[in-house]
Amino acid sequence: MVQLQQPPKHNNHQSTVKEDFIKAGQLANQACAHAKELLLGASDNQSGVSMSRVCERVNTYITDTLHARIAFPCSISINEILCHSGYEDDSDCNIDNVDNTTVKPNDLVKIELGVLWNASPALITTSFVFEPRVDQPTKQQLIDATKQACQHLITQCQVSRVSSDISDTAKSYFTSKSEPYSFITGMMSHRLSPGVLSTDDVILLKAGPGDASQLANKHVPLEDGQVWAIDVGCVEHDPSDPSGPSCSVSTSPNHKTCIFAKSGKTVPLKLQASRLAYSKTVNKHGNFAFTRDQFVHASGLPVAKAKAALCECIAKALLVPYDVMQVQSTKPCARFLCTIMLTGDGPVMLTNPFDL
Numbered sequence: 290m291v292q293l294q295q296p297p298k299h300n301n302h303q304s305t306v307k308e309d310f311i312k313a314g315q316l317a318n319q320a321c322a323h324a325k326e327l328l329l330g331a332s333d334n335q336s337g338v339s340m341s342r343v344c345e346r347v348n349t350y351i352t353d354t355l356h357a358r359i360a361f362p363c364s365i366s367i368n369e370i371l372c373h374s375g376y377e378d379d380s381d382c383n384i385d386n387v388d389n390t391t392v393k394p395n396d397l398v399k400i401e402l403g404v405l406w407n408a409s410p411a412l413i414t415t416s417f418v419f420e421p422r423v424d425q426p427t428k429q430q431l432i433d434a435t436k437q438a439c440q441h442l443i444t445q446c447q448v449s450r451v452s453s454d455i456s457d458t459a460k461s462y463f464t465s466k467s468e469p470y471s472f473i474t475g476m477m478s479h480r481l482s483p484g485v486l487s488t489d490d491v492i493l494l495k496a497g498p499g500d501a502s503q504l505a506n507k508h509v510p511l512e513d514g515q516v517w518a519i520d521v522g523c524v525e526h527d528p529s530d531p532s533g534p535s536c537s538v539s540t541s542p543n544h545k546t547c548i549f550a551k552s553g554k555t556v557p558l559k560l561q562a563s564r565l566a567y568s569k570t571v572n573k574h575g576n577f578a579f580t581r582d583q584f585v586h587a588s589g590l591p592v593a594k595a596k597a598a599l600c601e602c603i604a605k606a607l608l609v610p611y612d613v614m615q616v617q618s619t620k621p622c623a624r625f626l627c628t629i630m631l632t633g634d635g636p637v638m639l640t641n642p643f644d645l
Contacts, residue, residue, distance in 0.1 A: 306409060306483055307630070310516050313411035314628055314639030316355045317404040321413045322645045323350050324363055324400045328392060328419065338392040338419075340365040340374070348580075351404055360410035360486060361403030361578045362548055366613075367396045368621045371473065371522055371536055372414070373548055373611040390543055394420035397428045397621040405577060408483040412518045414626035415642035428621055431525060434470045435623035436643055438462055439521040442494070443629055446517060446636045452492045452509040459494040463526070471495075473522040473622060474535035480509070481516045481628065485576045486550060494521065515631045516639070522624040524616050534622075536614040544613035547581040549603070550574075556605045562590055566598035567607060578611060 324347045328338055347363035366374040367390070374390075392398055401414040416435065418428045438459075445458050455478075463470050472495040479487035490509040524534040551571055558564045566588035570579065573587045585595040602608045616622045628640040 307514065309407045309409035309483070310411060310481075310628075310630060310639055313357070313360075313404050313406035313409050314413075316351070316357045316406060317402065317411040317413045317628070317640045318645070319355060320347055320351050320363070320402055320404055321400055321415055321640075321642065323347060324365070324402065325415070325417065325645055328365075328398065328400075340367075340390055340392060347402065348583075351402070355404070358405040359403065359574075359577065359579070359583075360405040361401065361412060362580045362583070363400070363402040364548065365392070366399045366401070367392060369616045369619045370399075370539060370544065371614045371616060371622050371624060372399065372401060373546075373613050374544065392419050395422045395425055395428065397432070397623060399622075399624050401624075401626065403486070403578070409516075410481055410486060410577065411628045411640050412481070412626055413628065413640035413642050414520070414624050415645050416623040416625060417645075427525075428623075431470060431523065431621065432623045434463075434468055435521060435523040436625055438470075438472070438523060439519060439625040439627060440643065442521060443519055443627060443636050443638070446511060446519065446629060446631060448511055448513050448631050448633055450511045452490070452511065455492045456494060469526050470523045471526040471534055473524055473616065476520055476522050476536075478517055478519045478521075481518055486578060487518070492517070492519070511631055513631060513633055516628060517631070518626055518628050520624070520626045522622055524618065524620050524622040527618060527620075534616055534618055534620070537617050539613040539615040541613075541615075544615070546610040546612050548578055548611040549581070549584070549599075549608040550578040550611070551576055552607055552609045554606055556607055558601055558605060558607070560598060560601055562588075562594045563598040563601040566590055566595055567602050 327343045344363040351357050351359055364374050366372055396419045398419050399416050403410050403412040416432050445455050459472055474495045476494055478492040480490035482488050570584050570587040584599050585592055588595040625642050627638055627642055629636040629638055
């Protein structure tokens with residue numbers, strides 16, 4: 290078992306950026322644990338547990354109970370779906386997600402979310418098997434292997450190293466352990482910064498054909514005080530595929546994009562409703578992610594006008610979509626994301642997805 294440092298308790302006096310990151314991490318841990326509790330607490334429902342209801346309740350818990358802001362909306366993905374699943378109820382616009390998806394026994398579940406305290410974000414993703422079957426242990430074995438890989442890579446994040454050192458460590462990790470798993474191609478860990486969800490500084494664990502643009506940012510010095518979101522996804526290795534497992538945007542009609550963030554582009558909008566909705570949403574959410582419903586609520590417009598405004602903002606590329614990503618092999622995947630802070634004594638976990 291890898292021993293990782295825990296952060297000190299957050300002080301209630303006027304906070305520094307470091308303390309804000311610590312507080313955001315503590316709240317993200319609470320929110321993620323709450324999401325898991327909601328799922329497990331509803332496990333007696335024979336028809337399955339509605340992910341849309343759980344996500345909605347967790348987002349409300351973050352804002353109303355924890356009195357924090359949402360850096361990334363709660364998302365629950367199952368089995369071969371890696372991330373960014375969203376579940377909302379209407380169908381008047383082609384970006385809506387009409388989905389009654391439920392969590393069923395022996396599903397491999399991934400919960401992801403982000404919490405914002407003042408301007409500092411903390412992200413977390415955990416994986417577990419919902420009502421596991423003892424006669425089908427492979428999903429739990431994959432989760433255990435992914436957890437150990439993530440913990441190992443966290444310990445490699447030491448001040449004075451560079452990001453490419455971590456990438457090089459990942460290349461031989463599963464080969465050296467002779468385990469039948471592989472990192473998912475193209476997954477990147479990002480450095481976090483106050484006011485933004487991620488920066489251009491990345492750690493690329495396994496490069497794919499389309500990742501050339503990211504390679505120039507691989508050699509990032511790791512420095513005291515930096516905050517990183519270490520993001521690790523794994524799947525069972527297919528020996529017949531030398532390039533390894535990769536992800537693509539899900540084509541399922543149940544997996545339409547419904548999580549967005551501001552792109553940073555400046556493009557004129559034709560509709561007055563679009564200009565109003567975009568301005569109000571950006572004022573509320575800043576550079577952080579939000580759902581379609583949160584856009585509608587922030588706009589203050591009637592639902593039909595707000596959704597038309599959202600469609601125009603997407604068409605003009607003012608909003609970045611977080612597409613639902615699926616492992617191409619359709620095999621179940623596991624994922625852990627841990628927010629860490631680098632110190633001279635080693636990395637400190639601000640979020641802990643391993644012990645929820």
